[in-house]
Amino acid sequence: MNCLILGGAGFIGSNLTDALLKLGHHVRVFDRLNVNTSNLTTALPRIELIRGDFLNDSDIACALKDIELVVHLISTTLPKSSNDNPIYDVESNVVGTLKLLDLSRQQGVKKVVFLSSGGTVYGPSVACPISETAATDPVCSYGISKLAIEKYLHLHHHMNNLDYVVLRVANPFGERQNPGSGQGVITAFLWKLLQNEPISIWGDGTVARDYIYISDLVSAILAAIEKETCSKLFNIGSGVPCSLNELLSIMQGVTGRTPVIQYTPGRKLDVPVNFLDITRARDEILWQPLVSLEDGIARTWTWLQHHKSDFE
Ligand SMILES: NC(=O)c1ccc[n+]([C@@H]2O[C@H](COP(=O)([O-])OP(=O)(O)OC[C@H]3O[C@@H](n4cnc5c(N)ncnc54)[C@H](O)[C@@H]3O)[C@@H](O)[C@H]2O)c1
Structure with a gap:
């Protein structure tokens, strides 16, 4: 299949790119003009890399040529800072995605997979585990934009028969x-x-x-690409809560280093517990997370040790 990964040089996109190549798909990555492609080092000889700006219609039209599947991984904002400029958030993410959907329809794209946010779309007062049917009351612009994009995907499916899947992802690492x-x-x-x-x-x-290791998230995206389902919306997480203190204790065990912790007054925006109900994904796309928190942390630790100089 001809796949376009928007934001494919990033954390999730580069890991997905490797997995799609392994399955024999043709992968085109679209990312910024000045993006660092070190995440794609092994993939580069086997992919098409198109550099451009998500907000430039002609760049996107060019990237969509002959594409069957689009995985949309571009977000121009972060949850914690999106309230600083909601107008920019809407103009770049929501309007940008509307243009993408229109161009996708014109160019005959068959399916769009979109990564939404299980941590922000539901809002603070919902009971855990949170199922896909829970109320959505985001308290940050990032969550509102993700939700708006979900709704426009539904509208395009309804009006133009453009297939889609939304994954509401917990906290990947x-x-x-x-x-x-x-x-x-x-x-x-x-x-x-x-x-x-x-x-x-x-x-x-x-x-x-709720924390989810990257290979489990990638396998969820692959399942969402492959499976034909009635549901278009899936929570993707571990389905299990883990506190910061528990995390630090696991990290101490894995790394052999004792963390020096500075506790500061709590923030109003941090709800005490948030974890997802992943029953629908288990039942309908036959997906489940396989990597334990300990193993995922150990693999991440090894990788960070080898790539220390990249971030110094
Ligand atoms: N990482 C998380 O904790 C998390 C959780 C839930 C959902 N998501 C969603 O998953 C998606 C991917 O996240 P990630 O962690 O891989 O992010 P990332 O920042 O590692 O990757 C995103 C990529 O998008 C590219 N990009 C951003 N703006 C662009 C633009 N205007 N034009 C072209 N390219 C642009 C960046 O250069 C980057 O390579 C995002 O939509 C994010 O909202 C992430």
Whole structure:
């Protein structure tokens, strides 16, 4: 299949690219003009790399030529800073995706896979484990934009028969996640341990989240690509909560290093517990996470040690 990975040089996109190549697909990666392609080093000889801007219609039209499947992994904002400029968030992510969908329809794309956010679309007051049918009340612009894009995918399917799948992803971590990206507490904490720097925690460390290792997320994306399903929306996580204190204790066991922790006053925006119900993905796309938190952390630690100089 001819696949276009938008944002394919990033953390999730580069890992997905390797997996699609292994399965024999033709992969075209679209990413920024000035993007660092070190994540794609092994894939580069076997992919088409198109550099451009997601917000430039002609760049996207060129990237879509002869494409059957689009995996949309571009986000121009982060959850924690998206409220600083919601207009930019909507103009770049929502309007940008609307243009992408229109061009995809014109160019005969068959299916779009979109990565939404299980951590932000539901909002703070929903009961855990959170199922796909729970109310959606995001309290950051990033979550609102993700939700708006989900709805427009549904509209395009309804009007133009463009197939799609939305994955509401928990907190992915693993190889190729940039420890300074502002997303990914596990990789950021491991980086602090590697640098022998103290780790700051808001609150008392009991805040619990759902963490998913990158190879499990990639296998979920592959299942969503391959399976024909009635449902178009799936939660993707471990389905299990883990507190920051538990994470640090696992990291101590894996790395043999004792973290120096600085506890600071809790933030209002951090809900105590958030984890996803992944029953629908288990039942309908026959997917389940396979890598334990300990193994995932150990693999990420090994990778960070080998790539220390990339981030210094
Ligand atoms: N990492 C997470 O914690 C997480 C959790 C849930 C959902 N997601 C979603 O998954 C997707 C991928 O996340 P990631 O962690 O791989 O991010 P990433 O930042 O590692 O990769 C995104 C890629 O998109 C590219 N990009 C950004 N703006 C662009 C533009 N205007 N034009 C061209 N390329 C552009 C970047 O250069 C980067 O290579 C995003 O949509 C994100 O919202 C991520």
